[in-house]
Amino acid sequence: MSLWEYANPVKFIRTTDKVLPWVWALTGICLLTGLVWGFFFTPDDFRQGSTVKIIYIHVPSALMAINAWLMMLVASLIWIVRRHHVSALAARAAAPVGAVMTMIALATGAFWGQPMWGTWWAWDPRLTSFLILFLFYLGYMALWEAIENDDTAADLTSILCLVGSVFAVLSRYAVNFWNQGLHQGATLSLDKEENISDVFWLPLLVCIAGFVLLFIALVFLRTQTEIRARRTRALLAREGQA
Amino acid sequence: MRALLVRDLMLAIRAGGGFGLGLAFFLIVTVLVPFGVGPQTELLSRIAPGILWIGALLACLLSLDRILALDWEDGSLDLLATAPLPMEGIVSVKALAHWITTGLPLVLAAPVLGVLLSLPVPAYQWVVISLAVGTPALSVIGTFGAALTVGIKRGGLLMSLLVLPLYVPTLIFGAEVARRGAEGLTVQTPLLLLAGISFGVIALLPFASAAVLRINLR
Numbered sequence: 001m002s003l004w005e006y007a008n009p010v011k012f013i014r015t016t017d018k019v020l021p022w023v024w025a026l027t028g029i030c031l032l033t034g035l036v037w038g039f040f041f042t043p044d045d046f047r048q049g050s051t052v053k054i055i056y057i058h059v060p061s062a063l064m065a066i067n068a069w070l071m072m073l074v075a076s077l078i079w080i081v082r083r084h085h086v087s088a089l090a091a092r093a094a095a096p097v098g099a100v101m102t103m104i105a106l107a108t109g110a111f112w113g114q115p116m117w118g119t120w121w122a123w124d125p126r127l128t129s130f131l132i133l134f135l136f137y138l139g140y141m142a143l144w145e146a147i148e149n150d151d152t153a154a155d156l157t158s159i160l161c162l163v164g165s166v167f168a169v170l171s172r173y174a175v176n177f178w179n180q181g182l183h184q185g186a187t188l189s190l191d192k193e194e195n196i197s198d199v200f201w202l203p204l205l206v207c208i209a210g211f212v213l214l215f216i217a218l219v220f221l222r223t224q225t226e227i228r229a230r231r232t233r234a235l236l237a238r239e240g241q242a
Numbered sequence: 243m244r245a246l247l248v249r250d251l252m253l254a255i256r257a258g259g260g261f262g263l264g265l266a267f268f269l270i271v272t273v274l275v276p277f278g279v280g281p282q283t284e285l286l287s288r289i290a291p292g293i294l295w296i297g298a299l300l301a302c303l304l305s306l307d308r309i310l311a312l313d314w315e316d317g318s319l320d321l322l323a324t325a326p327l328p329m330e331g332i333v334s335v336k337a338l339a340h341w342i343t344t345g346l347p348l349v350l351a352a353p354v355l356g357v358l359l360s361l362p363v364p365a366y367q368w369v370v371i372s373l374a375v376g377t378p379a380l381s382v383i384g385t386f387g388a389a390l391t392v393g394i395k396r397g398g399l400l401m402s403l404l405v406l407p408l409y410v411p412t413l414i415f416g417a418e419v420a421r422r423g424a425e426g427l428t429v430q431t432p433l434l435l436l437a438g439i440s441f442g443v444i445a446l447l448p449f450a451s452a453a454v455l456r457i458n459l460r
Contacts, residue, residue, distance in 0.1 A: 135407040142403055146394045155457040156390055160404065163386065163450050167408045170439070174411040177418060177432065 068098030291420030368423025
């Protein structure tokens with residue numbers, strides 16, 4: 001019994017079919033609890049008023065935007081090293097989800113920034129690096145779409161993912177160069193004394209769990225779809241020959 | 243390798259469009275900016291270093307698809323791949339040829355165009371130095387983009403989308419060197435970082451480009 005057994009598409013579909021309803025249910029519970037708790041049962045911040053509640057969408061989506069890319073990076077590495085098709089398809093399936101998460105983070109950030117900073121957008125290091133991340137997602141998806149041969153596309157996109165990761169990190173530190181900017185520093189670090197107050201922290205934690213589960217559910221579902229679509233294409237091709 | 247370099251240079255000169263295209267585009271960008279933002283000298287001299295960098299970057303981007311596309315179409319890339327030269331060497335030479343035909347003329351033309359944008363006097367040397375250090379990185383990264391999209395028909399737009407985010411760190415540090423130079427600040431930190439990016443991509447990225455090219459030629 002090892003993790004690599006799930007590289008078998010049949011096994012993958014069978015297992016995820018069993019797991020998916022549970023993941024969806026948990027996602028629903030977490031998101032509902034976290035959002036309702038966060039929106040209706042937490043006090044307003046003494047300085048930010050009720051806009052502080054944007055945090056329950058903004059922070060989890062921003063987290064998932066980065067982690068989705070990390071997951072794609074790992075999946076791409078597995079594809080390059082071990083050439084499991086499920087891995088390449090999972091990376092492909094995660095990209096649009098990650099892109100949407102990035103967009104949500106940028107949009108909610110703009111809605112939050114408008115009343116707080118007085119501007120929708122600033123060329124702040126964090127904002128800028130998210131915009132660049134979004135461009136990387138777009139390029140990655142466009143490359144997948146543009147290439148007809150599946151294996152070639154998987155190879156090229158995984159190398160793009162590796163190179164892109166290096167440059168994404170580089171850009172993150174390059175934009176730091178300008179100035180600190182408007183965005184606040186991290187308030188959720190595990191190693192710091194002064195963090196966000198528990199009143200906000202607990203529902204936020206539930207929301208983050210909800211977003212993680214949502215991401216897992218979507219990636220499983222989309223990977224299943226990709227596998228089935230590919231199988232259908234193979235069947236059709238075989239029928240065409242006969 | 244030298245033969246390949248000479249061949250690429252000869253092709254760029256004789257087939258036309260190699261030297262001229264990038265330079266002409268650079269000229270057009272820098273001439274159009276004053277029309278767009280107005281001719282005030284103070285404003286122009288403030289944004290001049292950034293404009294020169296963006297112009298150079300766009301001129302580089304414009305000529306990227308010439309690096310590999312022509313050789314791909316007429317099949318000489320397949321011949322090169324079967325030659326005893328390692329693929330990493332081929333892409334490095336291609337990038338070098340691209341830099342000599344595009345990057346180097348841009349570096350040399352930048353001070354002349356700086357006059358048009360009323361670039362401050364202390365900035366001249368730093369614009370030239372930052373471009374000289376940064377444009378090789380643009381060529382090498384561009385070769386990677388060209389290798390990625392070489393098999394795609396009309397992949398120019400896709401290549402721009404792929405390459406632009408990769409250009410961001412180079413642009414930031416390059417423009418920062420030029421800006422600090424223009425304002426008379428110390429340029430050491432961004433210049434060292436820019437050089438670091440250049441040397442880093444020259445050393446490492448050809449491996450990625452070669453891998454990508456091998457996949458595309460499969």
